[in-house]
Amino acid sequence: MNEYNINHLRELEAESIYVIREVAAQFENPVMLFSGGKDSIIMFHLARKAFAPAKVPFALMHVDTGHNFPETIEFRDRLMEETGTRLIVRYVQDSIDQGKAVEETGFDASRNKLQTVTLLDGLEELQVDCAMGGGRRDEEKARAKERFFSHRDEFGQWDPKNQRPELWNLFNGKKHMGEHFRVFPISNWTEMDVWQYIYLENIDIPNIYFSHEREVFMRHGNLLSVSDFIPMRDTEKVEKRIVRFRTIGDATCTGAVESEANSLEDIIEEVAATRTTERGTRHDDKRSEAAMEDRKKEGYF
Amino acid sequence: MSDKTSGYLDMELLRFTTAGSVDDGKSTLIGRLLYDSKAIFEDQMEAIEISSQKRGDTEVDLALLTDGLRAEREQGITIDVAYRYFATPKRKFIIADTPGHIQYTRNMVTGASTANCALILVDARNGVIEQTLRHSYIANLLQIPHLIVCINKMDLMNYSEETYENIKKEYQKVADKLNIKDVRFIPISAKFGDNVVDASQNMDWYKGETLLNLLETIEILDDRNHEDARFPVQYVIRPQSDEYHDYRGFAGRVASGVFKPGDKVKVLPSGRETTIKAIDTLNGELDIAFTPQSVTLRLSDEIDTSRGDMIVAADNVPAMEQEFDAMVCWMNERAMIPGGKYTIKHTSNETRCMVRNVNFKVDVNTLEEMEDDKTIGLNDIACLKLKTAKPLFFDSYKKNRNTGSFILIDEATNETVAAGMIR
Numbered sequence: 001m002n003e004y005n006i007n008h009l010r011e012l013e014a015e016s017i018y019v020i021r022e023v024a025a026q027f028e029n030p031v032m033l034f035s036g037g038k039d040s041i042i043m044f045h046l047a048r049k050a051f052a053p054a055k056v057p058f059a060l061m062h063v064d065t066g067h068n069f070p071e072t073i074e075f076r077d078r079l080m081e082e083t084g085t086r087l088i089v090r091y092v093q094d095s096i097d098q099g100k101a102v103e104e105t106g107f108d109a110s111r112n113k114l115q116t117v118t119l120l121d122g123l124e125e126l127q128v129d130c131a132m133g134g135g136r137r138d139e140e141k142a143r144a145k146e147r148f149f150s151h152r153d154e155f156g157q158w159d160p161k162n163q164r165p166e167l168w169n170l171f172n173g174k175k176h177m178g179e180h181f182r183v184f185p186i187s188n189w190t191e192m193d194v195w196q197y198i199y200l201e202n203i204d205i206p207n208i209y210f211s212h213e214r215e216v217f218m219r220h221g222n223l224l225s226v227s228d229f230i231p232m233r234d235t236e237k238v239e240k241r242i243v244r245f246r247t248i249g250d251a252t253c254t255g256a257v258e259s260e261a262n263s264l265e266d267i268i269e270e271v272a273a274t275r276t277t278e279r280g281t282r283h284d285d286k287r288s289e290a291a292m293e294d295r296k297k298e299g300y301f
Numbered sequence: 302m303s304d305k306t307s308g309y310l311d312m313e314l315l316r317f318t319t320a321g322s323v324d325d326g327k328s329t330l331i332g333r334l335l336y337d338s339k340a341i342f343e344d345q346m347e348a349i350e351i352s353s354q355k356r357g358d359t360e361v362d363l364a365l366l367t368d369g370l371r372a373e374r375e376q377g378i379t380i381d382v383a384y385r386y387f388a389t390p391k392r393k394f395i396i397a398d399t400p401g402h403i404q405y406t407r408n409m410v411t412g413a414s415t416a417n418c419a420l421i422l423v424d425a426r427n428g429v430i431e432q433t434l435r436h437s438y439i440a441n442l443l444q445i446p447h448l449i450v451c452i453n454k455m456d457l458m459n460y461s462e463e464t465y466e467n468i469k470k471e472y473q474k475v476a477d478k479l480n481i482k483d484v485r486f487i488p489i490s491a492k493f494g495d496n497v498v499d500a501s502q503n504m505d506w507y508k509g510e511t512l513l514n515l516l517e518t519i520e521i522l523d524d525r526n527h528e529d530a531r532f533p534v535q536y537v538i539r540p541q542s543d544e545y546h547d548y549r550g551f552a553g554r555v556a557s558g559v560f561k562p563g564d565k566v567k568v569l570p571s572g573r574e575t576t577i578k579a580i581d582t583l584n585g586e587l588d589i590a591f592t593p594q595s596v597t598l599r600l601s602d603e604i605d606t607s608r609g610d611m612i613v614a615a616d617n618v619p620a621m622e623q624e625f626d627a628m629v630c631w632m633n634e635r636a637m638i639p640g641g642k643y644t645i646k647h648t649s650n651e652t653r654c655m656v657r658n659v660n661f662k663v664d665v666n667t668l669e670e671m672e673d674d675k676t677i678g679l680n681d682i683a684c685l686k687l688k689t690a691k692p693l694f695f696d697s698y699k700k701n702r703n704t705g706s707f708i709l710i711d712e713a714t715n716e717t718v719a720a721g722m723i724r
């Protein structure tokens with residue numbers, strides 16, 4: 001083997017670090033969106049690598065739906081404290097109270113879509129010119145067309161038919177007043193790459209990614225966690241099952257999978273053997289064939 | 302750690318692009334690669350089964366797997382470059398899937414800019430046509446190191462060896478004309494899967510590898526430039542802390558070559574010489590850094606250095622010029638303005654430039670160089686003479702894809718209007 005060989009994870013890592021440094025160099029007031037899920041955790045890990053031994057030169061921003069898994073919030077706060085990072089939180093509840101967003105009603109109500117309002121308001125208020133997100137192109141077909149540097153107009157909208165060409169590793173972050181960018185440093189990572197990297201780097205993640213016993217109920221083929229914010233139908237039965245989460249999003253639309261995997265090795269083998277995409281556990285994508293495309297156009301993550 | 306887990310940590314990354322139109326079966330081929338290599342999940346398969354039924358198709362259309370946007374599915378066309386991922390135990394693959402119809406040149410150039418390898422699709426019924434020539438020209442212009450010519454729809458030609466051999470001979474003429482070094486041929490049927498992932502039962506006369514085998518084994522490491530040490534400074538790291546009071550690190554990605562502590566280097570544009578003191582990462586110091594790693598360099602002497610500067614080997618420096626010729630692909634509806642000024646982005650450097658002259662324009666269908674035609678519009682490829690406001694540090698694109706490439710930005714619209722390769 002050639003002595004200048006690096007494996008796929010190190011190559012992806014180098015690419016992501018490069019992108020994050022470009023953001024710090026090209027924008028005046030960037031933030032990194034952080035949900036406490038594994039993708040934002042590795043993105044933050046890569047950011048720390050990009051600027052060591054200095055601290056990460058931008059704040060993290062969490063758009064909080066209020067429908068959280070408590071484990072995620074505990075994890076988030078601990079990580080911020082340990083790394084001395086500034087965290088900005090904006091609450092969907094505030095947008096609802098201000099009348100800017102209207103709560104959905106019914107059994108399948110979710111605040112997932114409302115996050116866009118809170119996010120765009122937050123970016124405007126803080127005069128953010130670039131928001132980095134942990135979106136990956138392998139997640140969903142509309143995301144497969146996304147650029148690393150994605151231009152947004154003054155309404156925060158994405159125009160997929162009119163994107164700037166992106167060549168080599170030359171990123172064009174130029175914009176007019178009021179416009180901003182979304183940048184996706186881990187665009188080229190797959191779910192498998194993320195898990196392998198967490199394993200390789202021994203990165204700490206919230207414990208709900210590992211197998212545990214939980215009270216759940218079945219809805220539309222997904223195992224949803226029993227919680228105060230999800231109204232249940234009379235026909236829906238609460239059961240105790242051994243589960244874990246493949247993704248962590250809003251608790252009202254993130255399903256668990258039955259799993260005994262309680263180590264990173266187990267998870268990697270499980271991911272390798274799995275026959276559904278991780279977004280298959282995301283209720284929000286199943287609303288229509290173009291659900292993600294529509295949300296992205298409006299300014300979603 | 303089990304063997305299975307450790308195996309995943311030992312894969313190489315290969316980026317490839319596909320050239321061909323929907324009629325050549327390009328989307329079907331990608332769908333086939335993903336499907337047969339088990340990269341398609343059940344819920345994705347279910348989704349395209351439903352879409353196929355909605356459209357009234359009798360068979361599941363694998364091409365639907367690659368159409369992401371609503372308009373694309375409705376009109377059965379592909380609008381933009383899409384990226385697909387799959388992996389085998391040997392390699393992880395990134396496919397830049399470029400559309401066949403609209404704005405072909407612009408999209409193919411985009412997909413080709415990062416590719417190690419290009420698949421050129423040829424319809425066995427039509428053989429080598431104008432479009433094949435155009436695709437091959439662009440692949441070669443962008444210096445994609447390896448080309449694989451997939452002669453598709455062999456099922457419609459009774460899997461005839463003669464058809465395959467004739468097309469191969471025809472294509473070899475194109476390859477010779479363009480001076481393409483590494484080209485390979487595979488007879489396939491994307492629709493039925495012959496020679497894509499599994500060896501064909503219908504073409505036992507073909508003794509070569511399947512497409513997936515080839516993609517797994519093509520040697521790509523030597524394609525990288527490990528000769529010319531080039532480090533564009535991307536960002537200066539200065540921790541505002543007591544512990545690292547005097548720390549100044551130069552963050553960037555090694556564009557080419559190799560750097561080691563103690564190496565004599567020169568910082569451009571000042572030309573001042575020093576040595577590499579250390580190569581830093583979050584996990585400690587490294588004794589070597591090479592392309593495409595992202596690292597932080599510390600220098601032995603305090604030299605004024607900032608973003609846009611380049612750290613290079615002291616005895617092997619790039620050109621440092623304000624005027625040069627470049628092949629340019631125009632990517633915007635707004636045509637090039639003769640004598641116009643644009644922002645040029647090259648490595649981490651950025652300045653203004655002016656188009657001094659259109660040396661010639663290329664007819665991508667005949668490869669003829671036209672010296673009289675000075676109008677450069679969307680999808681045109683031309684050789685321009687550019688003058689920059691300050692010197693750029695570059696190598697020829699042929700020698701170095703990272704220090705030989707640039708983009709032009711329209712100062713009024715901020716759009717990326719052209720991709721350039723320095724001659």
